[in-house]
Amino acid sequence: MAKYILKRLIYALILLWLISIVSFLVIELPPGDYLTSVVAALEQSGSKVSVEQLEALRQQYGLDLPSYLRYFRWISGFLVGDFGYSFEWNRPVSDLVVEPLILDAFIAVLIVLVTYAIAIPIAVYSATHQYSVGDHTVTFLSLLGLATPSFLLALVTLYIATTWFGIDLTGLNSDEFLLAPWSLAKFVDMLWHLPTQILIVSTYMAAGVVRVMRASLLDELRKQYVVTARAKGVGERKLLFKYPVRLALNPIISEMAMVLPATISAATVTAVVLGLPTAGPMLLRALISQDTFLSATILMFLSFLVIIGSTIADLLLVLVDPRIKLERSEIRG
Numbered sequence: 001m002a003k004y005i006l007k008r009l010i011y012a013l014i015l016l017w018l019i020s021i022v023s024f025l026v027i028e029l030p031p032g033d034y035l036t037s038v039v040a041a042l043e044q045s046g047s048k049v050s051v052e053q054l055e056a057l058r059q060q061y062g063l064d065l066p067s068y069l070r071y072f073r074w075i076s077g078f079l080v081g082d083f084g085y086s087f088e089w090n091r092p093v094s095d096l097v098v099e100p101l102i103l104d105a106f107i108a109v110l111i112v113l114v115t116y117a118i119a120i121p122i123a124v125y126s127a128t129h130q131y132s133v134g135d136h137t138v139t140f141l142s143l144l145g146l147a148t149p150s151f152l153l154a155l156v157t158l159y160i161a162t163t164w165f166g167i168d169l170t171g172l173n174s175d176e177f178l179l180a181p182w183s184l185a186k187f188v189d190m191l192w193h194l195p196t197q198i199l200i201v202s203t204y205m206a207a208g209v210v211r212v213m214r215a216s217l218l219d220e221l222r223k224q225y226v227v228t229a230r231a232k233g234v235g236e237r238k239l240l241f242k243y244p245v246r247l248a249l250n251p252i253i254s255e256m257a258m259v260l261p262a263t264i265s266a267a268t269v270t271a272v273v274l275g276l277p278t279a280g281p282m283l284l285r286a287l288i289s290q291d292t293f294l295s296a297t298i299l300m301f302l303s304f305l306v307i308i309g310s311t312i313a314d315l316l317l318v319l320v321d322p323r324i325k326l327e328r329s330e331i332r333g
Contacts, residue, residue, distance in 0.1 A: 008314070012307045016300065020078075023299040024071045027292050033063050034087040034290045061087055074293055078300070084293030088286070093297050100279040101301050103172070104267070107194065107278065108305065111201050111263045116252070119206040123213030124245060127221065138210065145207025154200050154273040169196045170275040197274055201267050209252050216251045220244035253316045 035057055058064040062073070074084045083093035126138040161167040171178075172193050177186045220226065221244050229239050268280025275281075279298050286295035 005311075008311050012304075012311070015307060016303060017075075019303045020075055020296070020300055021071070023296050023303075024067075024074070024292070027287070027290070027295055028067050030290065032290065034061065034292070035063060037289055061085075070292070074296065078297075083297040086286075086291055086294040088289045088291045089294070093294050096282070096294065097279065097297055097301065100277060100282055101298070103277070104279045104302070105305060107197065107267055108263050110194070110198050111205065111267060112309075114198055114202040115205040115209060115263070118202060119209035119213060119252075120249075122206070123210045123217060124240075126210065127214045127217035127248075128240065130218065138214075142207045142210045145204055146211070148204065149269070150201050150204040150267075151269040151273050153204060154197075154270045157196065157200060158273070169193075172276050172278075197267065197270050197276060201263060201270055205263060209255070212255060213248060213252050217244055217248035220248050250317060253313055255313075 035054065038057075039054065055064070062070060065073075077084060081094060083097065085091070086093050086096055089096055122138055126135045129135050158169055161169045173186060173189050174193075177189050180186055223244075226239065226244060229243075230236075267278070268283070270276075271278045271280045272284060279302070283295055283298045283302075285291075286298065
C-alpha cells in the first residue's frame with residue numbers, strides 16, 4: 001500500500017506539472033492581456049493612456065516578459081509558496097486564494113458525502129423494487145434531475161425562498177459576520193447557510209449516481225451466486241448487503257474521480273448564482289480579466305483536488321472489492 005501511494009504521489013506531481021503548463025498556455029491564448037482590458041475600460045470612461053504609461057505598467061506587472069519566462073517565474077515561486085501577484089486585486093495571490101480554496105474543498109467533500117448518502121439508499125430501494133410505483137418515481141425524478149442544471153435549480157430555489165417565504169439564501173454568512181474574522185460563531189453561522197448549496201448540487205449529482213448504482217445492482221441481483229444463495233435459504237437482507245450491494249458500489253466508487261471535478265464545476269456555477277465567496281466565482285472573474293497568476297493558481301489547486309479524489313477512489317475500490325489488487329505482481333502471485 002505504501003509503495004502504491006508513493007507511486008501515485010510521483011504520478012500526481014508529474015501530472016500537476018503538465019496541468020500547470022497547459023493551464024498557463026490556455027490562459028495566455030486570448031489576444032491581449034490584463035492591461036488590454038484595463039485600457040479598454042479607461043477609454044470607455046473617457047480617459048486616455050499614453051504609450052509611455054502603458055509600457056511602464058507592462059514592466060511593473062512583468063507583462064513585458066515572454067510567456068515562458070513568466071511561467072517559469074510563477075512555477076518556481078509556486079514551489080516555495082509564492083503564487084505570484086494578482087493584477088486586478090493588486091495583492092499577492094497567496095493572500096486571496098487560501099480562504100476560498102479551503103471553503104471549496106470543504107464544500108466539495110460535503111457535497112460528495114451527501115450525494116452518496118442520498119443516492120445509495122434510493123438506488124438500492126429502486127433496484128430491489130423494480131417496476132414498482134416507487135421505482136418508476138425514482139426513475140422519473142432521476143431523469144428530471146439529470147435534465148435540470150444545478151444553476152437553474154438554484155435560481156428556482158432562490159425565487160421560491162424570496163417570493164413565498166421572504167428568505168434570502170444568498171451569501172455564506174449573515175451581514176454581521178461578513179467582514180468579521182473567522183471564529184466559532186462565524187463558522188456556525190456559515191453552517192446554517194451551507195445546506196442550500198450542498199442540497200442543490202447534491203440533488204443534481206445524486207440523479208446520475210442513482211442511475212448508475214441501480215443498473216449495477218440489478219445486474220448483480222441476476223447473477224448465479226445470488227440465485228444459489230437464495231436457494232440455500234440465505235436471508236434476503238444479509239444476501240443483499242453482503243455481496244450484491246458491495247459489488248455494485250464499484251462503478252460509483254470508480255466514478256468518484258469524475259464526481260469530484262463535476263461537483264466542483266457544478267458548485268462553481270451555483271456559487272455564482274448564490275453569491276458565495278468560494279474559489280469558483282473568483283476564478284471566473286480572473287479568467288474574464290485575464291488575471292493570469294490568480295486564475296492559474298486556482299486551476300492548479302482545483303486540479304490537485306481532482307487528483308486526490310481519483311487516488312481516494314482507487315484506494316476505496318481495493319477496500320470494497322478484495323478481487324482488485326494494487327499491483328500487478330500481486331495478481332500474478
